[in-house]
Amino acid sequence: MLISKRERRPEYASGQAEMYKFIKDNLRYPTDGSCVVGNVYVNFCVEADGSITNIKVLKGLCKSCDAEAIRVISIMPKWLPSLEYGTKKPVKGYVTIPWYAH
Structure with a gap:
């Protein structure tokens, strides 16, 4: 559900820089050689309790990277x-996950 009049948009509790640090620290590059350099665009729902549900790849790179x-x-x-x-x-949230050559 998209909200037109918000007092606050959903956000990662410790800020965007920390969110990308979390992603970098937890991202496991697939070892099957299938990944390329680029971005995976993901959307999801940030529920009223702050949990993340309904995660979907909007635009991916390969099956391994998307998963x-x-x-x-x-x-x-x-x-x-x-x-x-x-x-x-x-509400819906969106994140771009960058993939670099490893």
Whole structure:
């Protein structure tokens, strides 16, 4: 559900820089040689309790990279949920996961 009037958008609790550090620290590069350099675009729902559900790859690189992107998003700590008029609401979130040559 997209909210048009928000008091706060959903956000990673310790900020965007820490979110990308979490991704970098937890991302496991597949060893099957199938991955290329690029980005995996992922969307998901940040629920009212801050949990992440309904993780989907919008634009991927390869099956291994896409599966790993979903795994990393699924193990993230809870986010700060969106607030609309003081009420926590579920909304869609988006993350771009960069893949570099290894």
